[in-house]
Amino acid sequence: MPQPKDRIPEKKRRGLVLVLTGDGKGKTTSCLGMAVRAVGYGMKVVMIQFIKGSLHYGELDGAKRLAPEFELIPMGKGFVGIMGDALPFYVHADAAREALAAARERMLSGKYDIVILDEVNVAVRLRLLDLEDVLSLVREKPENVHLILSGRGAHEEVLRLAHLVTEMRSVKHPFEIGIEAEKGIDY
Numbered sequence: 001m002p003q004p005k006d007r008i009p010e011k012k013r014r015g016l017v018l019v020l021t022g023d024g025k026g027k028t029t030s031c032l033g034m035a036v037r038a039v040g041y042g043m044k045v046v047m048i049q050f051i052k053g054s055l056h057y058g059e060l061d062g063a064k065r066l067a068p069e070f071e072l073i074p075m076g077k078g079f080v081g082i083m084g085d086a087l088p089f090y091v092h093a094d095a096a097r098e099a100l101a102a103a104r105e106r107m108l109s110g111k112y113d114i115v116i117l118d119e120v121n122v123a124v125r126l127r128l129l130d131l132e133d134v135l136s137l138v139r140e141k142p143e144n145v146h147l148i149l150s151g152r153g154a155h156e157e158v159l160r161l162a163h164l165v166t167e168m169r170s171v172k173h174p175f176e177i178g179i180e181a182e183k184g185i186d187y
């Protein structure tokens with residue numbers, strides 16, 4: 001069990017804004033990796049997922065093993081405009097706005113050390129969210145909270161507010177030779 005002395009004193013912590021973007025694999029799994037790492041110190045982590053929410057992924061059950069320190073909350077409605085999506089655009093947009101409001105509330109609650117917005121960059125790019133609303137949330141981040149924004153195609157303005165930006169670059173992906181998504185690796 002983590003001891004109180006192992007916790008990073010909150011007044012000393014400088015909360016960072018981290019952005020994981022690019023078209024290579026590893027953005028969401030990097031978020032999950034940081035959650036595993038932080039839970040090891042007894043830190044509280046919440047990961048809100050945009051767009052995702054209609055399919056099952058291994059991390060939904062993996063996250064339960066890290067409860068109550070780690071909460072993973074899918075708040076999307078699935079693929080937008082592709083893969084047989086039959087939902088009107090406004091349904092996706094309403095879900096994304098609700099997810100952003102939920103993230104903001106948790107970020108400001110004082111109960112979390114790390115707040116992760118998974119696929120939020122994609123939600124902005126698809127115009128499910130107003131860029132300005134995401135920028136406002138980043139600017140409102142309490143000093144001691146780490147905020148992580150993932151998803152390909154992050155907006156330039158989001159990058160400008162970040163302390164760390166990593167762009168995953170695909171060099172090779174099995175998808176290119178017809179190998180489909182793999183359990184435990186991709187989902």
Ligand code: ATP
Nearest residue numbers: 023024025026027028029030152170173175181186
């Ligand atoms: P992961 O969840 O594995 O960390 P990711 O978050 O970086 O991936 P997303 O853009 O969210 O990637 O896409 C999710 C899915 O798309 C994953 O199953 C991933 O393997 C797959 N994927 C990622 N990069 C590529 C690529 N360059 N070509 C094809 N599929 C990809």
Ligand code: MG
Nearest residue numbers: 027028119151
């Ligand atoms: Mg992802």
